[in-house]
Amino acid sequence: MARRVVITASGFILPLGSTSGEVLAALEEPHGPFERWAGDRHVSVCPVAGFDLRSHVGRCKNARYLTRGQQLCLAAAVRAVAEGALGPQHLDRAGLFLGLGPNLQAVPREDKALWLLDCLPNTLAATLAETLGLHGENLTIMTACAGSTQALGQAFRTVAAGLADVALAGGGDSRLSLEGVRAYRQAGVLATDFVRPEEACRPFDRDRSGFAIGEGAAMFVLESLEHATARGAKVLAEVVGSSSSLDGGSLTGPDPAGTAAARAVRQCLEKLGTRDLCVLAHGTGTVLNDEAEAAVLSGTVPNARAVCAFKSRMGHLASACGAAELAVGLVCAEAGRFPAIANLENSAWPDLPLLRRPTALRPNNLLLQSFGFGGQNACLGLKEFKTRKDAA
Amino acid sequence: MSNLENITSSITGILADILDLDQAQITPETYVVRDLRAESIDLLEIGVAMQHRLDMEVDDDTLFLKNMRQVLARAAKAGKAPEEAMAAEYPHLDRARIAEILADREAGPVIKVRDLAAYAADRAGEAED
Numbered sequence: 001m002a003r004r005v006v007i008t009a010s011g012f013i014l015p016l017g018s019t020s021g022e023v024l025a026a027l028e029e030p031h032g033p034f035e036r037w038a039g040d041r042h043v044s045v046c047p048v049a050g051f052d053l054r055s056h057v058g059r060c061k062n063a064r065y066l067t068r069g070q071q072l073c074l075a076a077a078v079r080a081v082a083e084g085a086l087g088p089q090h091l092d093r094a095g096l097f098l099g100l101g102p103n104l105q106a107v108p109r110e111d112k113a114l115w116l117l118d119c120l121p122n123t124l125a126a127t128l129a130e131t132l133g134l135h136g137e138n139l140t141i142m143t144a145c146a147g148s149t150q151a152l153g154q155a156f157r158t159v160a161a162g163l164a165d166v167a168l169a170g171g172g173d174s175r176l177s178l179e180g181v182r183a184y185r186q187a188g189v190l191a192t193d194f195v196r197p198e199e200a201c202r203p204f205d206r207d208r209s210g211f212a213i214g215e216g217a218a219m220f221v222l223e224s225l226e227h228a229t230a231r232g233a234k235v236l237a238e239v240v241g242s243s244s245s246l247d248g249g250s251l252t253g254p255d256p257a258g259t260a261a262a263r264a265v266r267q268c269l270e271k272l273g274t275r276d277l278c279v280l281a282h283g284t285g286t287v288l289n290d291e292a293e294a295a296v297l298s299g300t301v302p303n304a305r306a307v308c309a310f311k312s313r314m315g316h317l318a319s320a321c322g323a324a325e326l327a328v329g330l331v332c333a334e335a336g337r338f339p340a341i342a343n344l345e346n347s348a349w350p351d352l353p354l355l356r357r358p359t360a361l362r363p364n365n366l367l368l369q370s371f372g373f374g375g376q377n378a379c380l381g382l383k384e385f386k387t388r389k390d391a392a
Numbered sequence: 393m394s395n396l397e398n399i400t401s402s403i404t405g406i407l408a409d410i411l412d413l414d415q416a417q418i419t420p421e422t423y424v425v426r427d428l429r430a431e432s433i434d435l436l437e438i439g440v441a442m443q444h445r446l447d448m449e450v451d452d453d454t455l456f457l458k459n460m461r462q463v464l465a466r467a468a469k470a471g472k473a474p475e476e477a478m479a480a481e482y483p484h485l486d487r488a489r490i491a492e493i494l495a496d497r498e499a500g501p502v503i504k505v506r507d508l509a510a511y512a513a514d515r516a517g518e519a520e521d
Contacts, residue, residue, distance in 0.1 A: 054412075059412045059413065060412055061409075061410065061411050061412040061434065064409075064410070064412075110444050111440060111441055111444035111445070112437065112440065112441075113436040113437045113439070114433065114437065295484065311451060321470075385427040
């Protein structure tokens with residue numbers, strides 16, 4: 001029988017902050033800390049202010065081969081391990097599951113012998129293995145904006161199957177570079193029609209026009225319940241399901257009917273149920289993505305307690321969005337308070353339970369959904385942790 | 393600043409970048425491997441960076457004294473003085489430094505920042521000739 005899997009720690013570095021207190025304070029504001037991109041004033045971005053890798057990990061010569069997103073992920077992983085109080089005895093066989101994006105700045109270079117390492121997807125995994133002494137099951141998953149959600153799912157399955165007692169999972173990404181911004185700009189997915197940058201991203205609003213670019217990282221410690229209990233670890237939530245699917249349609253836009261995405265959602269709901277459910281929606285604020293996601297929500301969880309869209313508050317963190325939104329979701333669940341979807345003034349879907357105002361809420365169930373480029377869908381189902389005795 | 397000082401400053405800058413260290417902590421007498429803990433991957437990068445920033449051809453084997461053991465073993469076999477063999481193989485090192493290296497080599501990798509600077513100064517001098 002599959003083992004129960006719990007999350008016992010998180011480490012995150014987000015535009016909203018890197019502690020629960022900072023994130024909660026930021027969520028009290030009507031808007032996220034967006035600004036105009038210096039390199040292109042028509043683009044709204046949400047950066048991590050003052051990030052300094054050394055302050056988190058000390059000297060790190062491998063950093064020269066890591067993107068900013070990967071450096072954020074490295075720092076988040078170190079924070080998660082510290083938060084989880086994991087020692088070498090836990091880490092030696094621990095798994096590592098990363099959702100990462102491409103290095104859009106990697107080019108052949110005369111002045112760098114190993115520029116190849118800039119391009120290889122597992123350079124961060126190798127660095128983390130060295131930094132933290134992790135030597136177990138691992139995967140680096142680069143499935144666009146579904147990457148970190150899928151990484152969490154694979155970590156869950158690995159621990160549930162008994163292939164590891166502990167796994168570190170999540171992701172980090174930043175597209176706040178000339179190349180990254182240009183790529184999104186040319187793909188036509190950014191909100192450009194805005195007066196103030198904090199009003200650019202408007203998930204599920206009638207006047208939405210695209211997303212704003214965020215950056216950051218979130219990493220989690222997943223453990224078998226036995227392992228967590230034996231070492232007296234605090235449990236943040238129980239992971240009960242994970243799923244992924246492919247639209248098989250356009251390389252960029254989602255399948256308008258959302259058939260495969262809905263299948264991924266239902267697969268998680270089998271374990272989760274639909275009662276007392278809070279959905280952490282992908283909610284990018286692009287015209288097509290929200291439309292497809294609304295169709296999925298209507299067809300699967302029309303009676304959810306609440307649907308949140310954290311991209312309205314910290315931008316789109318690309319491959320790291322799922323992990324980042326889960327981090328924020330767990331902070332909100334613990335505090336018992338969820339923020340309104342920012343800029344949702346005229347809902348395009350008034351029948352959906354989109355969160356319009358800050359709400360006191362302690363949901364039993366959380367559904368995280370990520371729907372990326374390539375029709376790449378991933379979901380994760382989480383429950384408030386209860387021992388069997390509590391549940392009975 | 394003399395040419396050697398300029399070269400030394402460039403090299404400590406390269407080492408600081410590649411090894412993620414504070415440049416002010418690196419002096420000509422600093423051991424590259426023993427003190428700065430440079431690994432083979434770092435030596436590869438240091439060689440390429442010197443080539444690029446100092447605009448010179450760099451032979452890693454000579455720069456990092458990679459074949460020193462073999463050079464000394466061959467000399468011993470041929471009944472040749474180790475000092476002579478070293479001077480022939482590493483013309484950028486002066487006699488005093490060679491004597492120091494031979495006395496020091498049991499304690500670990502001998503290469504110092506000043507050896508990299510001597511190599512670069514030698515190459516620069518050759519280019520001028």
